[in-house]
Amino acid sequence: MSLYLGIDVGTSGTKTLLVSSSGVVIAEANATYPMEQPRAGWTQQDPEDWWKATVKTVRQVMRKAKCKPADVKAIGLSGQMHGSVFLDAKGQVIRPAILWNDQRTANECDEITAAAGGRSKLIKMVANPALTGFQAPKILWLRNNEPRNFKRLSKVLLPKDDIRRRLTGNYITEVSDASGTLLLDVVKRRWSTRLLSKLELDKSLLPDVVESHEVTGTLTPEAAKTLGLTTDCKVVGGAGDCAAGAVGNGVVKKGVLSTSIGTSGVMFVHSDEPQYDTAGRLHTFCHAVDGAWHMMGVNLTSGGSLQWWVESVLQGLAGISGSNLYEAVTKEAQACPAGSQGLLFLPYLNGERTPHADPDARGAFVGLNLMHQRGAMTRSVMEGITFALRDSLEIITDLGVPVREIRASGGGSKNPFWRQMQADVFGKKITTLAVEQGPAYGVALLAMVGDGAYKNIQAACKATIEVADKTAPQRSDAKAYNQLFPVYQQLYGQLKSSMNTLATLQ
Ligand SMILES: Nc1ncnc2c1ncn2[C@@H]1O[C@H](COP(=O)(O)OP(=O)(O)O)[C@@H](O)[C@H]1O
Ligand SMILES: O=C(CO)[C@@H](O)[C@H](O)COP(=O)(O)O
Secondary structure: OOEEEEEEEOOOEEEEEEEEOOOOEEEEEEEEOOOEOOOOOOOEEOHHHHHHHHHHHHHHHHHHHOOOHHHEEEEEEEEOOOOEEEEOOOOOEOOOEEOOOOOOOHHHHHHHHHHHOOHHHHHHHHOOOOOOOOHHHHHHHHHHHOHHHHHHOOEEEOHHHHHHHHHHOOOEEEHHHHHHHOOEEOOOOEEOHHHHHHOOOOHHHOOEEEOOOOEEEEOOHHHHHHHOOOOOOEEEEEEEHHHHHHHHOOOOOOOEEEEEEOOOEEEEEEEOOOOOOOOOOOEEEEOOOOOOEEEEEEEOOOHHHHHHHHHHHHOOOOOOOOOOHHHHHHHHHHOOOOOHHHOEEEOOEOEEOOOOOEOOOOOEEEOOOOOOOHHHHHHHHHHHHHHHHHHHHHHHHHOOOOOOEEEEEOHHHHOHHHHHHHHHHHOOOEEEEOOOOOHHHHHHHHHHHHHOOOOOHHHHHHHHOOEEEEEOOOHHHHHHHHHHHHHHHHHHHHHHHHHHHHHHOO
């Protein structure tokens, strides 16, 4: 028997899947860990927590499946992107890892842009502008703010690649996650020696880069023993969670987009060429598909905004308690008409990336009146999150990218009411898959390709992925959203200066 492990080192926890070569999920396990916020806008985690969660979940799926260790032929790794694990020459972690949603590096983003000779020159070099969450500004932040730690620095790894180091002993990343460092020449799929030299950073700080399906090593005897696997088990490159999730959704060819409403929100499109938005609003990264790229818009607090609204604000109020919190609030939201009676919500609770790269953007309800009840407010939170995704969709379609179908995924898309809202706001048919397992599933498929079970990732997706559900737009609600969306789009510009001042007062 040939089995494959997909491990996704997420922000709230690690998810591990054991999958057969025909794509059936045999067992799954999750383990959570905390996120530290030492100051407003700063986010950190201990890489040791990721390793413990990896060991725990792999051992759990092996126990559940009762299979032989030798049956597990290969592992695919996925994870939260952009985070930085700082290591010394002995492979010891120097300080807590700084995460994708951390906002401390605004000065370093300016420093990078200036060193590159301006924003458009930087975009030409690495296909993207400098954004606070990316890895390169974090390395500069360490140099500027913790010089003693910087002196000890020998390697910087992305979260899932730190797990690879512990599994194989090798310091390797792959093209999709490396794209989010801002140090990869995304067009040539190799480190940008030009930008590295302008930033006076040594290339030896970075790991080697491979394609996502390539084998990066086998388990060390120690790792094999700890996980209950064998030293023949391969570890393939894998992918950052956005590209891995897209592979798991079958977004490996032109014309299909995927949206994900998790903590963050992502609108993702496959591209056969390295196409990019010259204004830098979308990210252009290498896809986990050999020789392909992708563009994506990312909202930093997407499902995270609804989670804040439901779990921090509404929870405990009359009728909103117990294990069915989201069902209870959805019922109230559904009772309010599309457009939330003229109420709009801006989901910029922790700054924003697409289309407003602004660490000091903030959230807002605009248009409140005495008629509005709890249901209208919940509905407007869901609508605001969906409008934020439509911002990305409009940039993608304005670039001339054809959109035939949108595949919805993530915790938010499990809710049929929200799927219908997405169809209505986007004006497109929304599809969901029979088994939606996200990034961990995508990298299990890449592991199959690396092991030779399929000739490429397109063949693996074709053999394993099945569309289950289709939701078409409803004309009347779509019309209400089309009236509201231009007002939503104006609000950021109108409120930016007040939001930025308020951010200094928090
Ligand atoms: N029943 C539900 N209805 C609507 N949204 C939900 C529901 N359950 C979870 N969510 C949303 O899904 C998000 C979590 O999605 P998930 O894909 O698990 O995120 P992540 O991988 O980032 O942890 C939550 O922030 C919440 O907004
Ligand atoms: O920053 C990005 C992508 O550019 C985020 O999508 C993170 O990669 C999110 O990780 P999770 O919250 O899904 O773990």
